[in-house]
Amino acid sequence: MTDDLILANDNKIIFLVLDGLGDIPDPAHSFMTPLEAAKKPNMDRLAVEKGVLGRTIPVGVGITPGSGPGHLSLFGYDPVRYEIGRGILEVLGLNMDLQPSDVAARGNFCTVKDGIVTDRRAGRIETSIGEQLCERLSKAIPSVDGVKVFLKPGVSHRFGVVFRGEGLSDELEDADPHKDRKPLALAAPKSPGAEKTAAVVNRFMKKAMEVLRDEPVANAVLLRGFSKNPDIPLFPEKYRMDSLAITTYPMYRGIAKVLGMKVEKEPADYKEMVSILREHYDRYQFFFLHVKETDVAGEDGNFKEKTRAIEFVDTIVPDIYALKPKVLVVAGDHSTPCPLKGHSWHPVPLLIVADTGERDGLPFHEKNCLKGSTGTIYAKELMTLALAYGLKLDKYGA
Amino acid sequence: MTDDLILANDNKIIFLVLDGLGDIPDPAHSFMTPLEAAKKPNMDRLAVEKGVLGRTIPVGVGITPGSGPGHLSLFGYDPVRYEIGRGILEVLGLNMDLQPSDVAARGNFCTVKDGIVTDRRAGRIETSIGEQLCERLSKAIPSVDGVKVFLKPGVSHRFGVVFRGEGLSDELEDADPHKDRKPLALAAPKSPGAEKTAAVVNRFMKKAMEVLRDEPVANAVLLRGFSKNPDIPLFPEKYRMDSLAITTYPMYRGIAKVLGMKVEKEPADYKEMVSILREHYDRYQFFFLHVKETDVAGEDGNFKEKTRAIEFVDTIVPDIYALKPKVLVVAGDHSTPCPLKGHSWHPVPLLIVADTGERDGLPFHEKNCLKGSTGTIYAKELMTLALAYGLKLDKYGA
DSSP states (O other): OGGGGBOOOOOOEEEEEETTBBOOOBGGGTTBOHHHHSOOHHHHHHHHHHEEEEEEESSSTTOOBOHHHHHHHHTTOOTTTOOOOHHHHHHHHTTOOOOTTOEEEEEEEEEEETTEEEETTGGGOOHHHHHHHHHHHHHHOSEETTEEEEEEEOSTTEEEEEEESTTOOOOBOOBSOSSTTEEOOOOOBSSGGGHHHHHHHHHHHHHHHHHHTTOSSOOEEEEEEEEOOOOOOOHHHHHTOOEEEEESSHHHHHHHHHTTOBOOOOOSSHHHHHHHHHHTGGGOSEEEEEEOHHHHHHHTTOHHHHHHHHHHHHHHHHHHHTTOOSEEEEEOSSBOOTTTTSOBOSOEEEEEEETTSOOOOOOSSHHHHTTSTTEEEEGGGHHHHHHHHTTOBOOSOO | OGGGGBOOOOOOEEEEEETTBBOOOBGGGTTBOHHHHSOOHHHHHHHHHHEEEEEEESSSTTOOOOHHHHHHHHTTOOTTTOOOOHHHHHHHHTTOOOOTTOEEEEEEEEEEETTEEEETTGGGOOHHHHHHHHHHHHHHOSEETTEEEEEEEOSTTEEEEEEESTTOOOOBOOBSOSSTTEEOOOOOBSSGGGHHHHHHHHHHHHHHHHHHTTOSSOOEEEEEEEEOOOOOOOHHHHTTOOEEEEESSHHHHHHHHHTTOBOOOOOSSHHHHHHHHHHHGGGOSEEEEEEOHHHHHHHTTOHHHHHHHHHHHHHHHHHHHTTOOSEEEEEOSSBOOGGGTSOBOSOEEEEEEETTSOOOOOOSSHHHHTTSTTEEEEGGGHHHHHHHHTTOBOOBOO
16 A cells, blocks of 8 residues: 555655564563663664654564565565575675576585585685685686676685576575585475476586686585575655665665665775765765674674664764654664564564654653553565655555 | 464473453452462462553453363464364364374263163263273174174263264264253264265264163263364474473363373372472473363352362462473463352453563452563463573574
8 A cells, every 4th residue: 555655755754774683571681672672872862852662573483584575574565475595685785786587695614625615604714715726717717608696705714606597497406505514405396397497507506616716715516595586566666765775784785786786885884884875965865874883793692782783873873863854764674682682573663753643752762662652563564654644655545 | 374483492481371260359258259268379479570451351351261262272273263173172182093083072860761861861860880881882782783882980970972884974873862851962073074974973872872771870971072183283383382281170181182292291289290390300391280170169159168179279389480480481271260160251350470571569369460560461372482582483584
């Protein structure tokens, strides 16, 4: 329904997404959460003065989402209906060119001995070595059976691959044993239509082993997450907003690009994030700012570091809000509670700052969010709500 | 989605189901509910220290469920999609053998005079008389038209019947006028395919009247709830947990058996319930403990008795929790408010005790449950949540 009610206007909406933001009371820290413990005077001032609180359920009650579904739902897509493959996220994050019929995959350099994968990450080689190896492979294997192969190095042992040719399918099992000390795996077709692609992929892998055979550590490759660009409505068209993504991590740029958001520049840090936002503020209506550190600290179970990450983000909030967006949303794609050291199912705290709201008058943390005017909603409903607070939705019915 | 994410591990989940648990403030008791008035130091200590509160809606907003749908939804089945016939629950509760093509029914001995049912319960005859009458009928009518008939007495005037033969259908109207002083009803087929079965059932009923014609009170039978074993995914397979039901009432054993849960022994009381739990704790991952007294007291409108029942259950909670389950859920299948003397639609209070949760820090009763982190969920979502708190669900999506 939302798509049919969109009013195109220049009101600005900023989504400040703190990855893995939500947490649970930590017995080792006076039963507080990092968001509760963090000194964040700027967020809290906005929350108290013009904030509406609530909670989002990323996918479903009790369901722990990965980053893909977590973000799709924040952007108003049903995460069960739409799926973005890992290969697509990788190659878009690496700024590789991708055409509609291409098949993308994530690659690893690995160590193989007598047909057994002894180290799936090739001892986490230096990024510079991965770059050299990608260059060698690119020169030696520009194509396989008429299918063009494009490689681009990532961090350490990681790289992205794009296969470009006619009639390619992404219905392939991972060419990856997923564990060390297992035999090398080849790409098996999941459907008869994928047999040709499987043959191409496997010939590429064998040729790569020949090229790399004298390498001391990184003497083979693994490929996984075979995928094509999904058939998904583009965000800027769906919501009639020119949309800019500003993220430090490649994967989140990948998600933004799949949805048709623009990426002007890749910030080195969060200060630069703000300067990019400021520089391009007039030309866009929607801005997706992604902060990864909260999730990393949660995965490490590091309460203090997660608290610090939130406090650091708080220091850039005044500069962001100085641009006077109609709506500033502070949200998470899922919870990553420190006591659990991983993604979780717990509802995620949500702050909407707008002068069109209920003004709950409460500082921003999990316990207050439970009392907020928004209540607990499915994350996929959030975009509609943000558009509403941004006065970007027409009335439904006469 | 839940079924696809199950991680099989030995973490234990205990469901302590207090039948008809929910209530509404009673003007005759200082506007308290029995759960609020009950002194239950053990439940409340767990609730405050590691409890997450919430409420469940058994079927839908405003919908009052029977025991079947109430329990199906607690176990994660959509109670609108799946239905378990009353006959099936009766015969499984009586431990009768049931094969996939059998048709089961609940039976009553009744009093008939000149073709009119004057008492549907035959003056609630003694159980021992019902047992004798069942034995006489079994001997006199072992089969009808090649269809085998099995009878087993229940409490008082009640008994279970199983019809076993080829091509039987459960598409039959009740052979029961449902009210006293109405003409005797026969089983009418709801579809053409059920005509043969209707004829068999009705011949059985006529033969039974002949056998019983000299009885002073119980001189006929009524049959209702014709049903077959439903085509329903089995609980232990669906959730990859070996599952044990410990219930004092037959009907709840029936529900558990339909879902494929094991029943090791039938406890005489709640103390024995705990000893059965303890004895078999290592061999199962899921335990369903059912307490009936709360519902009975609610149906009687007896506030003090319902309060006492909750207080009694509280005394067994320490022994249950001493087994250190990963998750202890205290729930109800529906509300049975004393002021209404019957099942109701009111959301049911829910307590989840787990060290992976939000720790709401509040004693367990309806008013606090409204403030709990779980919010108000559909009961069919509860299993997913319990599995999540039990760390038995994988992440959804990359």
